[in-house]
Amino acid sequence: MNRRTFVSSALAATGAALLAGSSRLAAQAFAPKGNPRFRLGYGPHPGMFSTSAPGGVLDEIKFAADQGFTAWEDNGISGRPAAEQEAIGSLLRDRQMQMGVFVAHASFDEPTFAVAKPAYREQVLASIRNAVEVAGRCGAKWFTVVPGSVDQQSDKTERWNRYGGPRLAEGYQTANVIALLRECSALLEPHGLIMVLEPLNWYRDHGGVFLQKSDQAYALCKAVNSPSCKILFDIYHQQITEGNLIPNIDRCWDEIAYFQAGDNPGRKEPGTGEINYRNVFRHLHRRGFTGVVGMEHGNSLPGADGETAVIRAYRDADAF
Incomplete structure:
Protein backbone atom coordinates (compact mmCIF):
# COMPACT_ATOMS: atom_id res chain seq x y z
CA MET A 1 0.00 0.00 0.00
CA ASN A 2 1.44 3.41 -0.94
CA ARG A 3 1.56 6.31 1.46
CA ARG A 4 -1.28 8.25 -0.16
CA THR A 5 -3.57 5.24 0.04
CA PHE A 6 -2.53 4.60 3.64
CA VAL A 7 -3.18 8.20 4.72
CA SER A 8 -6.54 8.31 2.94
CA SER A 9 -7.57 5.03 4.54
CA ALA A 10 -6.47 6.25 7.97
CA LEU A 11 -8.42 9.49 7.63
CA ALA A 12 -11.50 7.60 6.48
CA ALA A 13 -11.22 5.17 9.38
CA THR A 14 -10.79 8.04 11.85
CA GLY A 15 -13.82 9.82 10.47
CA ALA A 16 -15.88 6.66 10.64
CA ALA A 17 -14.80 6.06 14.22
CA LEU A 18 -15.71 9.61 15.24
CA LEU A 19 -19.08 9.29 13.52
CA ALA A 20 -19.75 5.94 15.18
CA GLY A 21 -18.71 7.41 18.53
CA SER A 22 -21.04 10.38 18.16
CA SER A 23 -23.87 8.05 17.13
CA ARG A 24 -23.30 5.91 20.22
CA LEU A 25 -23.27 8.99 22.45
CA ALA A 26 -26.51 10.22 20.91
CA ALA A 27 -28.10 6.82 21.42
CA GLN A 28 -26.94 6.60 25.02
CA ALA A 29 -28.21 10.13 25.69
CA PHE A 30 -31.64 9.15 24.37
CA ALA A 31 -32.01 6.06 26.54
CA PRO A 32 -33.03 6.52 30.19
CA LYS A 33 -30.25 6.53 32.73
CA GLY A 34 -29.14 3.03 33.64
CA ASN A 35 -30.63 1.43 30.52
CA PRO A 36 -28.21 1.97 27.63
CA ARG A 37 -29.41 1.08 24.17
CA PHE A 38 -28.60 -2.38 22.91
CA ARG A 39 -25.80 -2.74 20.37
CA LEU A 40 -28.04 -4.59 17.90
CA PRO A 46 -46.82 -7.17 21.24
CA GLY A 47 -47.52 -9.23 24.34
CA MET A 48 -43.90 -9.75 25.27
CA PHE A 49 -44.08 -7.06 27.99
CA SER A 50 -47.82 -6.99 28.62
CA THR A 51 -47.49 -7.40 32.40
CA SER A 52 -44.95 -4.62 32.78
CA ALA A 53 -46.86 -2.41 30.33
CA PRO A 54 -50.53 -3.44 30.57
CA GLY A 55 -51.91 -0.43 28.69
CA GLY A 56 -51.65 -1.94 25.22
CA VAL A 57 -49.22 -1.94 22.32
CA LEU A 58 -48.22 1.73 22.60
CA ASP A 59 -47.37 1.32 26.27
CA GLU A 60 -45.36 -1.79 25.45
CA ILE A 61 -43.35 0.15 22.86
CA LYS A 62 -42.62 2.88 25.42
CA PHE A 63 -41.56 0.26 27.97
CA ALA A 64 -39.32 -1.45 25.42
CA ALA A 65 -37.69 1.86 24.52
CA ASP A 66 -37.07 2.59 28.19
CA GLN A 67 -35.27 -0.76 28.49
CA GLY A 68 -32.94 0.19 25.63
CA PHE A 69 -34.56 -1.67 22.74
CA THR A 70 -34.26 0.12 19.41
CA ALA A 71 -36.77 -1.78 17.27
CA TRP A 72 -40.26 -3.23 17.34
CA GLU A 73 -41.84 -6.14 15.47
CA ASP A 74 -45.56 -6.68 14.94
CA ASN A 75 -46.44 -9.59 12.65
CA GLY A 76 -50.13 -8.85 12.89
CA ILE A 77 -50.13 -5.10 12.38
CA ALA A 87 -49.94 5.84 15.94
CA ILE A 88 -47.41 3.01 16.18
CA GLY A 89 -45.33 4.49 13.39
CA SER A 90 -45.41 7.93 14.98
CA LEU A 91 -44.36 6.62 18.39
CA LEU A 92 -41.50 4.60 16.91
CA ARG A 93 -40.21 7.70 15.14
CA ASP A 94 -40.43 9.70 18.36
CA ARG A 95 -38.50 7.02 20.24
CA GLN A 96 -35.92 6.59 17.46
CA MET A 97 -36.86 2.96 16.95
CA GLN A 98 -37.01 0.94 13.75
CA MET A 99 -40.22 -0.77 12.70
CA GLY A 100 -39.54 -4.43 12.01
CA VAL A 101 -41.40 -6.87 9.82
CA PHE A 102 -45.06 -7.67 9.66
CA VAL A 103 -46.56 -10.58 7.72
CA ALA A 104 -47.62 -9.52 4.24
CA HIS A 105 -48.35 -12.98 2.85
CA ALA A 106 -48.00 -16.36 4.50
CA SER A 107 -49.51 -19.53 3.12
CA PHE A 108 -48.44 -22.77 4.77
CA ASP A 109 -50.68 -25.38 3.15
CA GLU A 110 -51.46 -24.08 -0.35
CA PRO A 111 -48.98 -23.85 -3.27
CA THR A 112 -49.74 -20.18 -3.81
CA PHE A 113 -46.38 -19.51 -5.47
CA ALA A 114 -45.40 -22.97 -6.73
CA VAL A 115 -48.46 -23.42 -8.96
CA ALA A 116 -49.20 -20.81 -11.63
CA LYS A 117 -52.92 -20.39 -11.05
CA PRO A 118 -54.56 -16.98 -11.69
CA GLY A 136 -46.60 3.59 4.65
CA ARG A 137 -48.73 4.06 7.76
CA CYS A 138 -46.44 2.39 10.30
CA GLY A 139 -43.06 3.28 8.80
CA ALA A 140 -42.03 -0.28 7.95
CA LYS A 141 -39.32 -1.04 5.42
CA TRP A 142 -39.52 -4.84 5.45
CA PHE A 143 -42.33 -7.36 5.54
CA THR A 144 -42.44 -11.14 5.52
CA VAL A 145 -43.50 -13.34 2.63
CA VAL A 146 -43.84 -17.11 3.05
CA PRO A 147 -44.17 -18.46 -0.52
CA GLY A 148 -46.70 -21.17 0.18
CA SER A 149 -46.35 -24.94 0.23
CA VAL A 150 -44.86 -27.37 -2.25
CA ASP A 151 -47.26 -28.81 -4.80
CA GLN A 152 -48.01 -32.24 -3.38
CA GLN A 153 -51.78 -32.25 -3.66
CA SER A 154 -53.31 -35.02 -5.76
CA ASP A 155 -56.73 -35.01 -7.41
CA LYS A 156 -58.81 -37.25 -9.67
CA THR A 157 -57.05 -36.27 -12.88
CA GLU A 158 -53.45 -35.97 -11.72
CA ARG A 159 -51.79 -38.48 -9.43
CA TRP A 160 -48.51 -38.46 -7.57
CA ASN A 161 -45.75 -40.43 -9.17
CA ARG A 162 -45.02 -43.92 -7.90
CA TYR A 163 -42.62 -42.55 -5.26
CA GLY A 164 -45.15 -40.19 -3.73
CA GLY A 165 -43.32 -37.14 -5.05
CA PRO A 166 -44.66 -33.75 -6.10
CA ARG A 167 -47.32 -33.56 -8.76
CA LEU A 168 -45.40 -30.77 -10.49
CA ALA A 169 -41.66 -31.28 -10.90
CA GLU A 170 -39.50 -29.28 -8.50
CA GLY A 171 -37.84 -27.24 -11.22
CA TYR A 172 -41.16 -26.03 -12.59
CA GLN A 173 -42.35 -25.15 -9.10
CA THR A 174 -39.19 -23.12 -8.54
CA ALA A 175 -39.65 -21.33 -11.86
CA ASN A 176 -43.21 -20.41 -10.87
CA VAL A 177 -42.03 -19.08 -7.51
CA ILE A 178 -39.38 -16.91 -9.18
CA ALA A 179 -41.84 -15.51 -11.72
CA LEU A 180 -44.33 -14.44 -9.06
CA LEU A 181 -41.63 -13.00 -6.81
CA ARG A 182 -40.52 -10.86 -9.74
CA GLU A 183 -44.04 -9.52 -10.11
CA CYS A 184 -44.15 -8.72 -6.40
CA SER A 185 -40.79 -6.98 -6.62
CA ALA A 186 -41.99 -4.81 -9.47
CA LEU A 187 -44.75 -3.52 -7.20
CA LEU A 188 -42.33 -2.81 -4.35
CA GLU A 189 -39.31 -1.29 -6.04
CA PRO A 190 -40.91 2.14 -6.69
CA HIS A 191 -41.61 2.41 -2.94
CA GLY A 192 -38.18 1.26 -1.76
CA LEU A 193 -39.78 -1.58 0.23
CA ILE A 194 -38.37 -5.06 0.79
CA MET A 195 -40.19 -8.38 1.07
CA VAL A 196 -38.11 -10.82 3.06
CA LEU A 197 -38.49 -14.51 2.29
CA GLU A 198 -38.47 -16.70 5.37
CA PRO A 199 -37.24 -20.31 5.17
CA LEU A 200 -39.10 -22.43 7.73
CA ASN A 201 -38.30 -25.80 9.27
CA TRP A 202 -40.19 -28.92 8.24
CA TYR A 203 -39.19 -30.95 11.28
CA ARG A 204 -41.12 -29.24 14.03
CA ASP A 205 -43.31 -26.35 12.88
CA HIS A 206 -44.12 -26.06 9.18
CA GLY A 207 -43.86 -29.33 7.29
CA GLY A 208 -44.58 -28.97 3.58
CA VAL A 209 -43.69 -25.32 3.02
CA PHE A 210 -41.87 -24.57 -0.21
CA LEU A 211 -39.00 -22.60 1.29
CA GLN A 212 -36.90 -24.49 3.86
CA LYS A 213 -33.18 -23.68 3.64
CA SER A 214 -30.96 -20.64 3.47
CA ASP A 215 -29.23 -21.72 0.27
CA GLN A 216 -32.62 -22.18 -1.40
CA ALA A 217 -33.65 -18.66 -0.35
CA TYR A 218 -30.31 -17.33 -1.59
CA ALA A 219 -30.81 -18.93 -5.01
CA LEU A 220 -34.32 -17.47 -5.28
CA CYS A 221 -33.12 -13.96 -4.44
CA LYS A 222 -30.30 -14.20 -6.98
CA ALA A 223 -32.75 -15.36 -9.63
CA VAL A 224 -35.28 -12.60 -8.87
CA ASN A 225 -32.41 -10.08 -8.84
CA SER A 226 -34.25 -7.23 -7.13
CA PRO A 227 -33.43 -4.98 -4.17
CA SER A 228 -37.00 -5.63 -3.03
CA CYS A 229 -36.54 -9.40 -2.60
CA LYS A 230 -34.23 -10.48 0.21
CA ILE A 231 -33.89 -13.12 2.95
CA LEU A 232 -35.28 -13.20 6.47
CA PHE A 233 -32.79 -15.45 8.24
CA ASP A 234 -34.67 -16.88 11.22
CA ILE A 235 -31.95 -18.31 13.44
CA TYR A 236 -34.38 -20.61 15.28
CA HIS A 237 -35.69 -22.21 12.08
CA GLN A 238 -32.28 -22.55 10.49
CA GLN A 239 -30.77 -24.14 13.60
CA ILE A 240 -33.39 -26.87 13.29
CA THR A 241 -33.16 -27.22 9.51
CA GLU A 242 -29.45 -26.99 8.84
CA GLY A 243 -27.38 -25.69 11.78
CA ASN A 244 -23.92 -24.37 10.82
CA LEU A 245 -25.37 -20.94 11.50
CA ILE A 246 -22.47 -18.51 11.16
CA PRO A 247 -21.01 -20.05 7.97
CA ASN A 248 -24.45 -20.13 6.35
CA ILE A 249 -25.11 -16.53 7.37
CA ASP A 250 -21.81 -15.56 5.74
CA ARG A 251 -22.64 -17.39 2.52
CA CYS A 252 -26.01 -15.64 2.30
CA TRP A 253 -24.87 -12.30 3.67
CA ASP A 254 -25.37 -10.14 0.58
CA GLU A 255 -28.99 -11.26 0.30
CA ILE A 256 -29.97 -11.12 3.99
CA ALA A 257 -31.98 -8.07 5.04
CA TYR A 258 -33.44 -9.20 8.36
CA PHE A 259 -32.89 -11.66 11.21
CA GLN A 260 -35.16 -13.25 13.77
CA ALA A 261 -34.14 -14.94 17.00
CA GLY A 262 -35.45 -17.69 19.25
CA ASP A 263 -33.57 -20.44 21.04
CA VAL A 280 -24.00 -15.13 16.73
CA PHE A 281 -24.89 -11.57 17.70
CA ARG A 282 -21.22 -10.65 17.98
CA HIS A 283 -20.74 -11.90 14.44
CA LEU A 284 -23.64 -9.81 13.11
CA HIS A 285 -22.28 -6.74 14.86
CA ARG A 286 -18.77 -7.27 13.52
CA ARG A 287 -20.15 -7.59 10.02
CA GLY A 288 -21.84 -4.23 10.42
CA PHE A 289 -25.47 -5.29 10.59
CA THR A 290 -27.64 -2.27 11.48
CA GLY A 291 -31.10 -3.68 10.78
CA VAL A 292 -33.57 -5.46 13.02
CA VAL A 293 -33.26 -8.77 14.87
CA GLY A 294 -36.86 -9.67 15.55
CA MET A 295 -37.51 -11.39 18.87
CA GLU A 296 -39.92 -13.94 17.42
CA HIS A 297 -40.19 -16.20 20.42
CA GLY A 298 -42.09 -16.64 23.64
CA ASN A 299 -41.07 -15.93 27.24
CA SER A 300 -39.74 -18.88 29.18
CA LEU A 301 -41.46 -17.73 32.39
CA PRO A 302 -44.87 -16.15 32.90
CA GLY A 303 -45.64 -12.64 34.12
CA ALA A 304 -43.23 -9.95 35.20
CA ASP A 305 -40.52 -12.50 36.07
CA GLY A 306 -40.60 -13.79 32.53
CA GLU A 307 -40.39 -10.29 31.08
CA THR A 308 -37.42 -9.48 33.27
CA ALA A 309 -35.78 -12.74 32.19
CA VAL A 310 -36.15 -11.77 28.52
CA ILE A 311 -34.49 -8.40 29.09
CA ARG A 312 -31.67 -9.98 31.06
CA ALA A 313 -31.17 -12.63 28.38
CA TYR A 314 -30.69 -10.00 25.70
CA ARG A 315 -28.38 -7.96 27.93
CA ASP A 316 -26.27 -11.06 28.39
CA ALA A 317 -26.28 -12.01 24.68
CA ASP A 318 -25.52 -8.39 23.74
CA ALA A 319 -22.45 -8.25 26.05
CA PHE A 320 -19.78 -8.85 23.43
Missing part, protein backbone atom coordinates in the same frame (compact mmCIF):
# COMPACT_ATOMS: atom_id res chain seq x y z
CA GLY A 41 -31.57 -3.69 16.89
CA TYR A 42 -33.50 -6.32 18.82
CA GLY A 43 -37.23 -5.98 18.23
CA PRO A 44 -39.75 -7.19 20.84
CA HIS A 45 -43.34 -7.85 19.81
CA SER A 78 -52.04 -5.46 9.10
CA GLY A 79 -55.07 -6.44 11.16
CA ARG A 80 -54.95 -3.29 13.30
CA PRO A 81 -57.05 -0.22 12.46
CA ALA A 82 -55.29 2.25 10.18
CA ALA A 83 -55.26 4.90 12.91
CA GLU A 84 -53.46 2.52 15.27
CA GLN A 85 -50.92 1.62 12.58
CA GLU A 86 -50.18 5.34 12.18
CA ALA A 119 -56.45 -17.12 -8.39
CA TYR A 120 -53.23 -17.65 -6.44
CA ARG A 121 -51.48 -14.87 -8.35
CA GLU A 122 -54.22 -12.35 -7.64
CA GLN A 123 -54.31 -13.34 -3.98
CA VAL A 124 -50.57 -12.80 -3.61
CA LEU A 125 -50.42 -9.51 -5.51
CA ALA A 126 -53.37 -8.15 -3.54
CA SER A 127 -51.56 -8.92 -0.29
CA ILE A 128 -48.46 -7.12 -1.56
CA ARG A 129 -50.45 -4.03 -2.52
CA ASN A 130 -52.05 -4.02 0.92
CA ALA A 131 -48.62 -4.36 2.54
CA VAL A 132 -47.43 -1.23 0.72
CA GLU A 133 -50.26 0.74 2.32
CA VAL A 134 -49.64 -0.71 5.79
CA ALA A 135 -45.90 -0.02 5.54
CA ASN A 264 -33.93 -24.14 20.30
CA PRO A 265 -35.50 -26.26 21.67
CA GLY A 266 -38.49 -24.37 23.00
CA ARG A 267 -38.41 -21.16 20.93
CA LYS A 268 -37.84 -18.93 23.95
CA GLU A 269 -35.32 -16.18 24.71
CA PRO A 270 -31.56 -16.64 24.18
CA GLY A 271 -29.90 -18.76 26.85
CA THR A 272 -32.78 -21.21 27.21
CA GLY A 273 -31.54 -23.62 24.54
CA GLU A 274 -28.54 -24.76 22.55
CA ILE A 275 -27.67 -21.72 20.40
CA ASN A 276 -24.69 -19.58 21.42
CA TYR A 277 -26.46 -16.30 20.78
CA ARG A 278 -23.69 -14.11 22.13
CA ASN A 279 -21.37 -15.46 19.45
Whole structure:
Protein backbone atom coordinates (compact mmCIF):
# COMPACT_ATOMS: atom_id res chain seq x y z
CA MET A 1 0.00 0.00 0.00
CA ASN A 2 1.44 3.41 -0.94
CA ARG A 3 1.56 6.31 1.46
CA ARG A 4 -1.28 8.25 -0.16
CA THR A 5 -3.57 5.24 0.04
CA PHE A 6 -2.53 4.60 3.64
CA VAL A 7 -3.18 8.20 4.72
CA SER A 8 -6.54 8.31 2.94
CA SER A 9 -7.57 5.03 4.54
CA ALA A 10 -6.47 6.25 7.97
CA LEU A 11 -8.42 9.49 7.63
CA ALA A 12 -11.50 7.60 6.48
CA ALA A 13 -11.22 5.17 9.38
CA THR A 14 -10.79 8.04 11.85
CA GLY A 15 -13.82 9.82 10.47
CA ALA A 16 -15.88 6.66 10.64
CA ALA A 17 -14.80 6.06 14.22
CA LEU A 18 -15.71 9.61 15.24
CA LEU A 19 -19.08 9.29 13.52
CA ALA A 20 -19.75 5.94 15.18
CA GLY A 21 -18.71 7.41 18.53
CA SER A 22 -21.04 10.38 18.16
CA SER A 23 -23.87 8.05 17.13
CA ARG A 24 -23.30 5.91 20.22
CA LEU A 25 -23.27 8.99 22.45
CA ALA A 26 -26.51 10.22 20.91
CA ALA A 27 -28.10 6.82 21.42
CA GLN A 28 -26.94 6.60 25.02
CA ALA A 29 -28.21 10.13 25.69
CA PHE A 30 -31.64 9.15 24.37
CA ALA A 31 -32.01 6.06 26.54
CA PRO A 32 -33.03 6.52 30.19
CA LYS A 33 -30.25 6.53 32.73
CA GLY A 34 -29.14 3.03 33.64
CA ASN A 35 -30.63 1.43 30.52
CA PRO A 36 -28.21 1.97 27.63
CA ARG A 37 -29.41 1.08 24.17
CA PHE A 38 -28.60 -2.38 22.91
CA ARG A 39 -25.80 -2.74 20.37
CA LEU A 40 -28.04 -4.59 17.90
CA GLY A 41 -31.57 -3.69 16.89
CA TYR A 42 -33.50 -6.32 18.82
CA GLY A 43 -37.23 -5.98 18.23
CA PRO A 44 -39.75 -7.19 20.84
CA HIS A 45 -43.34 -7.85 19.81
CA PRO A 46 -46.82 -7.17 21.24
CA GLY A 47 -47.52 -9.23 24.34
CA MET A 48 -43.90 -9.75 25.27
CA PHE A 49 -44.08 -7.06 27.99
CA SER A 50 -47.82 -6.99 28.62
CA THR A 51 -47.49 -7.40 32.40
CA SER A 52 -44.95 -4.62 32.78
CA ALA A 53 -46.86 -2.41 30.33
CA PRO A 54 -50.53 -3.44 30.57
CA GLY A 55 -51.91 -0.43 28.69
CA GLY A 56 -51.65 -1.94 25.22
CA VAL A 57 -49.22 -1.94 22.32
CA LEU A 58 -48.22 1.73 22.60
CA ASP A 59 -47.37 1.32 26.27
CA GLU A 60 -45.36 -1.79 25.45
CA ILE A 61 -43.35 0.15 22.86
CA LYS A 62 -42.62 2.88 25.42
CA PHE A 63 -41.56 0.26 27.97
CA ALA A 64 -39.32 -1.45 25.42
CA ALA A 65 -37.69 1.86 24.52
CA ASP A 66 -37.07 2.59 28.19
CA GLN A 67 -35.27 -0.76 28.49
CA GLY A 68 -32.94 0.19 25.63
CA PHE A 69 -34.56 -1.67 22.74
CA THR A 70 -34.26 0.12 19.41
CA ALA A 71 -36.77 -1.78 17.27
CA TRP A 72 -40.26 -3.23 17.34
CA GLU A 73 -41.84 -6.14 15.47
CA ASP A 74 -45.56 -6.68 14.94
CA ASN A 75 -46.44 -9.59 12.65
CA GLY A 76 -50.13 -8.85 12.89
CA ILE A 77 -50.13 -5.10 12.38
CA SER A 78 -52.04 -5.46 9.10
CA GLY A 79 -55.07 -6.44 11.16
CA ARG A 80 -54.95 -3.29 13.30
CA PRO A 81 -57.05 -0.22 12.46
CA ALA A 82 -55.29 2.25 10.18
CA ALA A 83 -55.26 4.90 12.91
CA GLU A 84 -53.46 2.52 15.27
CA GLN A 85 -50.92 1.62 12.58
CA GLU A 86 -50.18 5.34 12.18
CA ALA A 87 -49.94 5.84 15.94
CA ILE A 88 -47.41 3.01 16.18
CA GLY A 89 -45.33 4.49 13.39
CA SER A 90 -45.41 7.93 14.98
CA LEU A 91 -44.36 6.62 18.39
CA LEU A 92 -41.50 4.60 16.91
CA ARG A 93 -40.21 7.70 15.14
CA ASP A 94 -40.43 9.70 18.36
CA ARG A 95 -38.50 7.02 20.24
CA GLN A 96 -35.92 6.59 17.46
CA MET A 97 -36.86 2.96 16.95
CA GLN A 98 -37.01 0.94 13.75
CA MET A 99 -40.22 -0.77 12.70
CA GLY A 100 -39.54 -4.43 12.01
CA VAL A 101 -41.40 -6.87 9.82
CA PHE A 102 -45.06 -7.67 9.66
CA VAL A 103 -46.56 -10.58 7.72
CA ALA A 104 -47.62 -9.52 4.24
CA HIS A 105 -48.35 -12.98 2.85
CA ALA A 106 -48.00 -16.36 4.50
CA SER A 107 -49.51 -19.53 3.12
CA PHE A 108 -48.44 -22.77 4.77
CA ASP A 109 -50.68 -25.38 3.15
CA GLU A 110 -51.46 -24.08 -0.35
CA PRO A 111 -48.98 -23.85 -3.27
CA THR A 112 -49.74 -20.18 -3.81
CA PHE A 113 -46.38 -19.51 -5.47
CA ALA A 114 -45.40 -22.97 -6.73
CA VAL A 115 -48.46 -23.42 -8.96
CA ALA A 116 -49.20 -20.81 -11.63
CA LYS A 117 -52.92 -20.39 -11.05
CA PRO A 118 -54.56 -16.98 -11.69
CA ALA A 119 -56.45 -17.12 -8.39
CA TYR A 120 -53.23 -17.65 -6.44
CA ARG A 121 -51.48 -14.87 -8.35
CA GLU A 122 -54.22 -12.35 -7.64
CA GLN A 123 -54.31 -13.34 -3.98
CA VAL A 124 -50.57 -12.80 -3.61
CA LEU A 125 -50.42 -9.51 -5.51
CA ALA A 126 -53.37 -8.15 -3.54
CA SER A 127 -51.56 -8.92 -0.29
CA ILE A 128 -48.46 -7.12 -1.56
CA ARG A 129 -50.45 -4.03 -2.52
CA ASN A 130 -52.05 -4.02 0.92
CA ALA A 131 -48.62 -4.36 2.54
CA VAL A 132 -47.43 -1.23 0.72
CA GLU A 133 -50.26 0.74 2.32
CA VAL A 134 -49.64 -0.71 5.79
CA ALA A 135 -45.90 -0.02 5.54
CA GLY A 136 -46.60 3.59 4.65
CA ARG A 137 -48.73 4.06 7.76
CA CYS A 138 -46.44 2.39 10.30
CA GLY A 139 -43.06 3.28 8.80
CA ALA A 140 -42.03 -0.28 7.95
CA LYS A 141 -39.32 -1.04 5.42
CA TRP A 142 -39.52 -4.84 5.45
CA PHE A 143 -42.33 -7.36 5.54
CA THR A 144 -42.44 -11.14 5.52
CA VAL A 145 -43.50 -13.34 2.63
CA VAL A 146 -43.84 -17.11 3.05
CA PRO A 147 -44.17 -18.46 -0.52
CA GLY A 148 -46.70 -21.17 0.18
CA SER A 149 -46.35 -24.94 0.23
CA VAL A 150 -44.86 -27.37 -2.25
CA ASP A 151 -47.26 -28.81 -4.80
CA GLN A 152 -48.01 -32.24 -3.38
CA GLN A 153 -51.78 -32.25 -3.66
CA SER A 154 -53.31 -35.02 -5.76
CA ASP A 155 -56.73 -35.01 -7.41
CA LYS A 156 -58.81 -37.25 -9.67
CA THR A 157 -57.05 -36.27 -12.88
CA GLU A 158 -53.45 -35.97 -11.72
CA ARG A 159 -51.79 -38.48 -9.43
CA TRP A 160 -48.51 -38.46 -7.57
CA ASN A 161 -45.75 -40.43 -9.17
CA ARG A 162 -45.02 -43.92 -7.90
CA TYR A 163 -42.62 -42.55 -5.26
CA GLY A 164 -45.15 -40.19 -3.73
CA GLY A 165 -43.32 -37.14 -5.05
CA PRO A 166 -44.66 -33.75 -6.10
CA ARG A 167 -47.32 -33.56 -8.76
CA LEU A 168 -45.40 -30.77 -10.49
CA ALA A 169 -41.66 -31.28 -10.90
CA GLU A 170 -39.50 -29.28 -8.50
CA GLY A 171 -37.84 -27.24 -11.22
CA TYR A 172 -41.16 -26.03 -12.59
CA GLN A 173 -42.35 -25.15 -9.10
CA THR A 174 -39.19 -23.12 -8.54
CA ALA A 175 -39.65 -21.33 -11.86
CA ASN A 176 -43.21 -20.41 -10.87
CA VAL A 177 -42.03 -19.08 -7.51
CA ILE A 178 -39.38 -16.91 -9.18
CA ALA A 179 -41.84 -15.51 -11.72
CA LEU A 180 -44.33 -14.44 -9.06
CA LEU A 181 -41.63 -13.00 -6.81
CA ARG A 182 -40.52 -10.86 -9.74
CA GLU A 183 -44.04 -9.52 -10.11
CA CYS A 184 -44.15 -8.72 -6.40
CA SER A 185 -40.79 -6.98 -6.62
CA ALA A 186 -41.99 -4.81 -9.47
CA LEU A 187 -44.75 -3.52 -7.20
CA LEU A 188 -42.33 -2.81 -4.35
CA GLU A 189 -39.31 -1.29 -6.04
CA PRO A 190 -40.91 2.14 -6.69
CA HIS A 191 -41.61 2.41 -2.94
CA GLY A 192 -38.18 1.26 -1.76
CA LEU A 193 -39.78 -1.58 0.23
CA ILE A 194 -38.37 -5.06 0.79
CA MET A 195 -40.19 -8.38 1.07
CA VAL A 196 -38.11 -10.82 3.06
CA LEU A 197 -38.49 -14.51 2.29
CA GLU A 198 -38.47 -16.70 5.37
CA PRO A 199 -37.24 -20.31 5.17
CA LEU A 200 -39.10 -22.43 7.73
CA ASN A 201 -38.30 -25.80 9.27
CA TRP A 202 -40.19 -28.92 8.24
CA TYR A 203 -39.19 -30.95 11.28
CA ARG A 204 -41.12 -29.24 14.03
CA ASP A 205 -43.31 -26.35 12.88
CA HIS A 206 -44.12 -26.06 9.18
CA GLY A 207 -43.86 -29.33 7.29
CA GLY A 208 -44.58 -28.97 3.58
CA VAL A 209 -43.69 -25.32 3.02
CA PHE A 210 -41.87 -24.57 -0.21
CA LEU A 211 -39.00 -22.60 1.29
CA GLN A 212 -36.90 -24.49 3.86
CA LYS A 213 -33.18 -23.68 3.64
CA SER A 214 -30.96 -20.64 3.47
CA ASP A 215 -29.23 -21.72 0.27
CA GLN A 216 -32.62 -22.18 -1.40
CA ALA A 217 -33.65 -18.66 -0.35
CA TYR A 218 -30.31 -17.33 -1.59
CA ALA A 219 -30.81 -18.93 -5.01
CA LEU A 220 -34.32 -17.47 -5.28
CA CYS A 221 -33.12 -13.96 -4.44
CA LYS A 222 -30.30 -14.20 -6.98
CA ALA A 223 -32.75 -15.36 -9.63
CA VAL A 224 -35.28 -12.60 -8.87
CA ASN A 225 -32.41 -10.08 -8.84
CA SER A 226 -34.25 -7.23 -7.13
CA PRO A 227 -33.43 -4.98 -4.17
CA SER A 228 -37.00 -5.63 -3.03
CA CYS A 229 -36.54 -9.40 -2.60
CA LYS A 230 -34.23 -10.48 0.21
CA ILE A 231 -33.89 -13.12 2.95
CA LEU A 232 -35.28 -13.20 6.47
CA PHE A 233 -32.79 -15.45 8.24
CA ASP A 234 -34.67 -16.88 11.22
CA ILE A 235 -31.95 -18.31 13.44
CA TYR A 236 -34.38 -20.61 15.28
CA HIS A 237 -35.69 -22.21 12.08
CA GLN A 238 -32.28 -22.55 10.49
CA GLN A 239 -30.77 -24.14 13.60
CA ILE A 240 -33.39 -26.87 13.29
CA THR A 241 -33.16 -27.22 9.51
CA GLU A 242 -29.45 -26.99 8.84
CA GLY A 243 -27.38 -25.69 11.78
CA ASN A 244 -23.92 -24.37 10.82
CA LEU A 245 -25.37 -20.94 11.50
CA ILE A 246 -22.47 -18.51 11.16
CA PRO A 247 -21.01 -20.05 7.97
CA ASN A 248 -24.45 -20.13 6.35
CA ILE A 249 -25.11 -16.53 7.37
CA ASP A 250 -21.81 -15.56 5.74
CA ARG A 251 -22.64 -17.39 2.52
CA CYS A 252 -26.01 -15.64 2.30
CA TRP A 253 -24.87 -12.30 3.67
CA ASP A 254 -25.37 -10.14 0.58
CA GLU A 255 -28.99 -11.26 0.30
CA ILE A 256 -29.97 -11.12 3.99
CA ALA A 257 -31.98 -8.07 5.04
CA TYR A 258 -33.44 -9.20 8.36
CA PHE A 259 -32.89 -11.66 11.21
CA GLN A 260 -35.16 -13.25 13.77
CA ALA A 261 -34.14 -14.94 17.00
CA GLY A 262 -35.45 -17.69 19.25
CA ASP A 263 -33.57 -20.44 21.04
CA ASN A 264 -33.93 -24.14 20.30
CA PRO A 265 -35.50 -26.26 21.67
CA GLY A 266 -38.49 -24.37 23.00
CA ARG A 267 -38.41 -21.16 20.93
CA LYS A 268 -37.84 -18.93 23.95
CA GLU A 269 -35.32 -16.18 24.71
CA PRO A 270 -31.56 -16.64 24.18
CA GLY A 271 -29.90 -18.76 26.85
CA THR A 272 -32.78 -21.21 27.21
CA GLY A 273 -31.54 -23.62 24.54
CA GLU A 274 -28.54 -24.76 22.55
CA ILE A 275 -27.67 -21.72 20.40
CA ASN A 276 -24.69 -19.58 21.42
CA TYR A 277 -26.46 -16.30 20.78
CA ARG A 278 -23.69 -14.11 22.13
CA ASN A 279 -21.37 -15.46 19.45
CA VAL A 280 -24.00 -15.13 16.73
CA PHE A 281 -24.89 -11.57 17.70
CA ARG A 282 -21.22 -10.65 17.98
CA HIS A 283 -20.74 -11.90 14.44
CA LEU A 284 -23.64 -9.81 13.11
CA HIS A 285 -22.28 -6.74 14.86
CA ARG A 286 -18.77 -7.27 13.52
CA ARG A 287 -20.15 -7.59 10.02
CA GLY A 288 -21.84 -4.23 10.42
CA PHE A 289 -25.47 -5.29 10.59
CA THR A 290 -27.64 -2.27 11.48
CA GLY A 291 -31.10 -3.68 10.78
CA VAL A 292 -33.57 -5.46 13.02
CA VAL A 293 -33.26 -8.77 14.87
CA GLY A 294 -36.86 -9.67 15.55
CA MET A 295 -37.51 -11.39 18.87
CA GLU A 296 -39.92 -13.94 17.42
CA HIS A 297 -40.19 -16.20 20.42
CA GLY A 298 -42.09 -16.64 23.64
CA ASN A 299 -41.07 -15.93 27.24
CA SER A 300 -39.74 -18.88 29.18
CA LEU A 301 -41.46 -17.73 32.39
CA PRO A 302 -44.87 -16.15 32.90
CA GLY A 303 -45.64 -12.64 34.12
CA ALA A 304 -43.23 -9.95 35.20
CA ASP A 305 -40.52 -12.50 36.07
CA GLY A 306 -40.60 -13.79 32.53
CA GLU A 307 -40.39 -10.29 31.08
CA THR A 308 -37.42 -9.48 33.27
CA ALA A 309 -35.78 -12.74 32.19
CA VAL A 310 -36.15 -11.77 28.52
CA ILE A 311 -34.49 -8.40 29.09
CA ARG A 312 -31.67 -9.98 31.06
CA ALA A 313 -31.17 -12.63 28.38
CA TYR A 314 -30.69 -10.00 25.70
CA ARG A 315 -28.38 -7.96 27.93
CA ASP A 316 -26.27 -11.06 28.39
CA ALA A 317 -26.28 -12.01 24.68
CA ASP A 318 -25.52 -8.39 23.74
CA ALA A 319 -22.45 -8.25 26.05
CA PHE A 320 -19.78 -8.85 23.43
